[in-house]
Amino acid sequence: MSTTRTPKVSERVAPKPADPQAPKKRTADDDGPDLRTLMHAWLESHRASLADSLRRLGKQPIGSFFTCMVMAVALSMPMGLSLLLKNVEQLGGSWQRAAQISLYLKLDANSRDGEALRDEIKGMPGVAEAQYVSREQALQEFQQQSGLGEALRELPDNPLPGVVVVTPTEVDKPALEALRQRLSELPRVDVAQLDLVWVERLAAILKLGDRFVFGLAVMLISALLLVIGNTIRLHIENRRIEIEVIKLVGGTDAYVRRPFLYMGALYGLGAGLLAWAILAFGLSWLNEAVVGLSGLYGSDFALGGVPPSDGLSLLIGAVLLGYIGAWIAVARHLNELAPR
Amino acid sequence: MIRFEQVAKRYPNGHVGLHELSFRARRGEFLFVTGHSGAGKSTLLRLLLAMERPTSGKLMLAGQDLGQISNSQIPFLRRQIGVVFQNHQLLFDRTVFNNIALPLQILGLSKPEIAKRVDSALERVSLSDKGELYPADLSTGQQQRVGIARAIVHQPALLLADEPTGNLDPRLAAEIMGVFEDINRLGTTVLIASHDLALIARMRHRMLTLQRGRLIGDGEAGQ
Numbered sequence: 262m263s264t265t266r267t268p269k270v271s272e273r274v275a276p277k278p279a280d281p282q283a284p285k286k287r288t289a290d291d292d293g294p295d296l297r298t299l300m301h302a303w304l305e306s307h308r309a310s311l312a313d314s315l316r317r318l319g320k321q322p323i324g325s326f327f328t329c330m331v332m333a334v335a336l337s338m339p340m341g342l343s344l345l346l347k348n349v350e351q352l353g354g355s356w357q358r359a360a361q362i363s364l365y366l367k368l369d370a371n372s373r374d375g376e377a378l379r380d381e382i383k384g385m386p387g388v389a390e391a392q393y394v395s396r397e398q399a400l401q402e403f404q405q406q407s408g409l410g411e412a413l414r415e416l417p418d419n420p421l422p423g424v425v426v427v428t429p430t431e432v433d434k435p436a437l438e439a440l441r442q443r444l445s446e447l448p449r450v451d452v453a454q455l456d457l458v459w460v461e462r463l464a465a466i467l468k469l470g471d472r473f474v475f476g477l478a479v480m481l482i483s484a485l486l487l488v489i490g491n492t493i494r495l496h497i498e499n500r501r502i503e504i505e506v507i508k509l510v511g512g513t514d515a516y517v518r519r520p521f522l523y524m525g526a527l528y529g530l531g532a533g534l535l536a537w538a539i540l541a542f543g544l545s546w547l548n549e550a551v552v553g554l555s556g557l558y559g560s561d562f563a564l565g566g567v568p569p570s571d572g573l574s575l576l577i578g579a580v581l582l583g584y585i586g587a588w589i590a591v592a593r594h595l596n597e598l599a600p601r
Numbered sequence: 602m603i604r605f606e607q608v609a610k611r612y613p614n615g616h617v618g619l620h621e622l623s624f625r626a627r628r629g630e631f632l633f634v635t636g637h638s639g640a641g642k643s644t645l646l647r648l649l650l651a652m653e654r655p656t657s658g659k660l661m662l663a664g665q666d667l668g669q670i671s672n673s674q675i676p677f678l679r680r681q682i683g684v685v686f687q688n689h690q691l692l693f694d695r696t697v698f699n700n701i702a703l704p705l706q707i708l709g710l711s712k713p714e715i716a717k718r719v720d721s722a723l724e725r726v727s728l729s730d731k732g733e734l735y736p737a738d739l740s741t742g743q744q745q746r747v748g749i750a751r752a753i754v755h756q757p758a759l760l761l762a763d764e765p766t767g768n769l770d771p772r773l774a775a776e777i778m779g780v781f782e783d784i785n786r787l788g789t790t791v792l793i794a795s796h797d798l799a800l801i802a803r804m805r806h807r808m809l810t811l812q813r814g815r816l817i818g819d820g821e822a823g824q
Contacts, residue, residue: 298709299709301709301711302708302709302710303709305709305711306706306709309706502690502692503692505690506690506692506703507703507707508676508679509650509679509684509690510679510680510684510703510704510707510751510755511676511677511679511680511704511707511708511755512676512707513673513676514676516676516707
C-alpha cells in the first residue's frame with residue numbers, strides 16, 4: 262500500500278499549493294450546486310450549443326445552403342399548392358353569383374306580386390340579394406338575346422313567367438339545396454331552379470386538391486425528415502471521437518444531443534425562410550399570368566401573396582421538423598456512440 | 602475509494618476479461634496495474650469508467666456500486682474521474698485551451714472560472730504558453746500533457762491512465778510520471794495501467810500484477 266498521506270478534501274485542489282487563487286475543490290462530499298448555478302450552467306450549455314451549431318453551419322456555407330434549399334423546395338411544394346387552392350376557393354366565392362336560384366313565378370302572378378315576393382325573400386336568412394324580373398322585362402331580354410324578336414311578336418300572349426333571381430350568401434351544396442327547397446314552397450313560385458353542377462364540380466376539384474396536397478405534404482415531410490436525419494447522421498459521424506470524449510469526461514446524453522438539435526432547428530429555420538421566399542417569388546411570378554387570364558374573362562381576380570400567418574406557420578413548422586428530424590437521428594445513433 | 606470484490610467479467614463470445622478479482626485502493630493512493638497484453642488491464646479500467654458492467658462480484662467506486670448504477674448516473678460518476686489515454690484522444694479542431702476546458706464546459710462553469718482552472722492545469726503540466734495552439738502543433742509528449750491537463754482540470758477524485766507513456770521515449774515517460782506523482786500528492790487517487798516494468802520499478806508505488814484476468818501480485822513495485 263502507498264504511504265502517501267491522504268490530504269483533506271479541502272487540501273486536494275488542482276492548482277498548485279502556492280496558487281493564492283486556488284478554487285475550492287468540488288467533490289461528492291460537498292453540497293450540490295445551488296439552483297442559480299444549475300440554471301446558469303443549463304443556459305450556458307444552450308448558448309454554447311447554439312453558437313457551436315451556427316459556427317459549424319457557417320464553416321460549410323455552400324453545403325448548409327444546399328441542404329436548406331432541398332428542404333425549402335420540399336416545404337414550398339405542398340405549401341404553394343395549398344395557397345393556390347385557397348385562391349381557387351376564393352375565386353369560387355367570387356363566382357357566387359353564378360350559384361343563383363331562379364324562381365319562376367306562376368303565369369298569373371303580376372308585377373306587384375313579384376315585387377312583394379322579392380321583398381319577402383330579401384329578408385330571409387341565407388339570401389344575399391333578390392332581384393325581380395317581370396314578364397315584360399324577360400320577354401324583352403329574350404327577344405334581344407335570342408334573335409327571335411319578330412317570331413315572338415307574332416305570339417298572342419307573353420309565354421315567359423316573371424322571375425325572382427336569388428343570390429345566396431354561401432356557395433355550399435347542402436345550404437343551397439335547403440334554400441332552394443324553402444323558396445320553392447313559397448306561394449306564387451312555380452319552379453325553383455338551381456344549377457349545382459359547377460358548384461359540385463368545383464367542390465370535387467377542391468376536395469381532390471386538398472387530398473393531393475395532404476398526400477404530397479405527408480410524402481415530402483417524410484422525405485424532409487430523412488434529409489435532415491441523414492444530414493445530422495453525417496454530422497454525428499464526423500464528430501464521433503468528440504462525442505466519445507464528451508461521454509468519457511461526464512457529458513450526459515442531453516449534452517451530446519443538444520448541439521445536433523440546434524443544428525436541426527437551424528436547418529429548419531433556414532429552409533423555412535427560403536421556402537417563404539420561394540413561395541413569395543413564385544406566386545408573384547405566376548400572378549402576372551393569372552391576372553392576364555382572368556382579365557380575358559372580365560374578372561379582376563388576382564393571386565394573393567403568402568399571408569404573414571401562413572408564413573409564420575411555415576417557419577415554425579420547418580423549425581419543428583428540423584428539430585424532430587435531428588432528434589430521431591440522434592436517438593438512433595446515440596447508443597452506437599458509447600466510448601470504445 | 603475503489604473496492605473490487607470477486608469481480609468477474611465474461612464476454613458473450615466466451616472470453617474472460619477478469620477472474621474474480623479482489624483488491625482495494627484507498628483515497629489518495631497511487632497504484633499501477635501491470636501485466637502482459639490481454640492480462641485484463643484495460644478491462645479493469647473500462648469497468649471503473651462504467652463502460653462495461655461486471656458479470657459478477659461487487660465493484661464499488663467512491664461509494665457507488667458500479668454493477669447497479671443506472672445509465673443516467675454514469676455521466677455524473679465520470680465527472681469524478683479523469684482519464685488519460687495512450688493515444689491522447691484530443692480534439693484536433695479545438696485549441697489546447699478548449700480541449701482542456703471541455704470537462705469544465707460540461708460542468709457548466711462560468712467562463713472566468715474555466716479560464717482560471719485551465720490556466721492552472723496548463724501550468725501544472727508546464728504548457729502555460731501553449732493554450733492557443735492546436736494539438737497538431739505540439740509534440741507527442743506535449744499532446745500527452747494536454748491529455749493529462751484535461752484529465753485533472755475538473756479536479757477528479759480518481760485519475761485513470763491507460764498506457765500513458767506507451768508512445769513516449771524514456772525521458773518523456775519519466776517526466777509524465779512525475780506529473781502524475783504531483784497530482785497524486787494533492788490527494789487524487791491515481792491508477793495507471795502500464796506494462797513498462799522498468800519505469801514502474803523506479804516509481805516504488807503499489808503494483809497490481811494481472812495475468813489472464815487473475816491478480817497474481819499485489820505489492821510495492823521494485824521489491
